[in-house]
Amino acid sequence: xxxxxxxxxxxxxxxxxxxxxxxxxxxxxxxxxxxxxxxxxxxxxxxxxxxxxxxxxxxxxxxxxxxxxxxxxxxxxxxxxxxxxxxxxxxxxxxxxxxxxxxxxxxxxxxxxxxxxxxxxxxxxxxxxxxxxxxxxxxxxxxxxxxxxxxxxxxxxxxxxxxxxxxxxxxxxxxxxxxxxxxxxxxxxxxxxxxxxxxxxxxxxxxxxxxxxxxxxxxxxxxxxxxxxxxxxxxxxxxxxxxxxxxxxxxxxxxxxxxxxxxxxxxxxxxxxxxxxxxxxxxxxxxxxxxxxxxxxxxxxxxxxxxxxxxxxxxxx
Numbered sequence: 001x002x003x004x005x006x007x008x009x010x011x012x013x014x015x016x017x018x019x020x021x022x023x024x025x026x027x028x029x030x031x032x033x034x035x036x037x038x039x040x041x042x043x044x045x046x047x048x049x050x051x052x053x054x055x056x057x058x059x060x061x062x063x064x065x066x067x068x069x070x071x072x073x074x075x076x077x078x079x080x081x082x083x084x085x086x087x088x089x090x091x092x093x094x095x096x097x098x099x100x101x102x103x104x105x106x107x108x109x110x111x112x113x114x115x116x117x118x119x120x121x122x123x124x125x126x127x128x129x130x131x132x133x134x135x136x137x138x139x140x141x142x143x144x145x146x147x148x149x150x151x152x153x154x155x156x157x158x159x160x161x162x163x164x165x166x167x168x169x170x171x172x173x174x175x176x177x178x179x180x181x182x183x184x185x186x187x188x189x190x191x192x193x194x195x196x197x198x199x200x201x202x203x204x205x206x207x208x209x210x211x212x213x214x215x216x217x218x219x220x221x222x223x224x225x226x227x228x229x230x231x232x233x234x235x236x237x238x239x240x241x242x243x244x245x246x247x248x249x250x251x252x253x254x255x256x257x258x259x260x261x262x263x264x265x266x267x268x269x270x271x272x273x274x275x276x277x278x279x280x281x282x283x284x285x286x287x288x289x290x291x292x293x294x295x296x297x298x299x300x301x302x303x304x305x306x307x308x309x310x311x312x313x314x315x316x317x
Contacts, residue, residue, distance in 0.1 A: 005095035006294055009067045011045045014298040019069055019093070020061055024101040025081035032094045032291075033073035033118030034310040037147065037203065040302040041228035042070045048229045054253060058091040059098065069093050073121045075114045077316075083107055087114045089273060091121070094294065094312055106269055111277040118311050119148070119284060124272035125224075125252040126152035129199060131259060132250040133222045138162040139196040142214040143183075146174040148284055148309050149224060150201035151181060155281070157197075158182040166192050168210060171305070180283045199224055205232045212240065220246045284308045291315070 005019025038055075041047055045065035047055050052064045062068035071093030078084050081102055088105040092098050108117050126149050135141055135157050143154040146169040158165040158181065167178040168191045178185035186192065188206070194216035200208050203225035211221050212235055234247070255263050286308035289297050294312060301310045 003095050003097045004291075005061070005069045005093055006071070006291075006298065007062070007067050007069050008043050011066075012043060012299050014043065014295045016292075016295055017067075017069075019095045019098070021097060022059060022099040024099045024104070025083070026079045026097065026099050027076040027088065027090065027092075027105070028079060028097050028316055029074055029076040029092070029095060029314045030087070030114050030316060031075045031118050031314065032071060032092070032312045033121070034094075034298075034301060034307070034312065035071075035073060035121060035148075036302055036307050036310070037149070037226065039070065041226070042068065043299065043302055046228040046230065051228075057093060058104070059093055059095075059100070061093075069095070071095075073118050074098070075108070075117045075120075078105065087117075089117050089120045089269070094291065096291065096314055103266075106266070106273060109274055109277065112273055115311060116276055116279075116282060116285070117273065119152070119276055119281060119309055120269070120272050122148045122284075122309065123152055123275055124269055125149050126156055127268060127272055127275070128252045128256065129153050129201075129222055129224045129250045130156050131256045132248055133157075133197045133199060133220055135160060135163065135197040139164075140192065140194065140216075141165045141197045141199070142168055142192050142195045142211070143199045143201065144168045144188075144191070144207045144211045144214070145200065145202035145225075146171070146177060147201055150199065151177060151284055151308070152281075153199050153201070153224065154178070154183045155181040156275070157199075168192075168214070173306075177283055180280055182280075195219055198222070201225055203227055203230075203232075205234075208232060209235050212245065215243065215245050218244045218246070220248055222248050222250050224250050226251075285311050287311070288313055
């Protein structure tokens with residue numbers, strides 16, 4: 001039986017087609033997750049040529065802009081090898097089955113169900129963002145943007161002892177999500193000020209302006225958004241310099257320098273999986289689609305601002 005994969009074949013057009021299985025042990029896919037921000041840029045053909053090599057997914061086929069097979073949030077069950085019969089996470093695209101070296105498969109902890117493990121890549125990104133922010137116990141933290149990554153950063157920050165974490169979003173319906181994750185909620189016009197750390201995750205100029213306004217004296221603002229081929233104005237006038245603000249980029253491809261001597265990507269990935277034990281995180285799964293129906297629904301899922309992590313379900317034998 002050959003593998004079938006989702007391909008982006010033209011701007012805002014997707015189709016099912018054959019996918020190379022790769023080398024290693026055979027894994028039957030159970031679920032995959034749509035990472036809306038990055039996959040939308042790929043779907044629209046907005047990956048900059050300068051970033052094409054860095055943005056390649058580990059099991060990508062094709063090249064940007066099109067046709068390309070993309071994705072990196074897969075959960076499956078190996079049919080052979082040391083992990084046979086267990087459930088694993090892998091950085092694989094939306095594809096019915098694949099082969100991968102066992103070193104690229106991470107077994108799920110017993111406390112993490114397969115249908116929640118599609119959040120693993122987003123949790124790994126959120127962990128890296130939190131490290132880049134330097135947030136610590138007792139800090140006042142604002143997270144601008146309640147997408148999946150922003151929500152997960154807020155969730156992690158809220159577990160720091162004594163931290164006061166507020167999620168800021170234009171969508172008032174995200175207040176219940178914030179409450180589920182143990183955070184306060186505010187609209188942009190009521191966002192907290194004098195924060196020690198601010199995380200920006202909206203990929204909009206208005207959101208970045210809000211982030212700068214929330215920052216206290218000598219605070220750190222982490223830019224966790226990725227704009228692809230787009231640009232965004234940054235308000236560096238006014239009190240930006242007199243408040244001695246720090247604007248820091250975060251990107252999951254590299255570990256923060258202070259973690260490098262002790263951490264590697266495998267350790268960070270395993271830690272991200274362990275952090276998904278909490279059933280409260282199920283609130284971040286905003287829908288589910290059968291793989292066979294994905295081409296027709298993919299664009300609508302990516303364009304819907306209400307989408308958080310959309311889960312793809314595969315038929316198994």
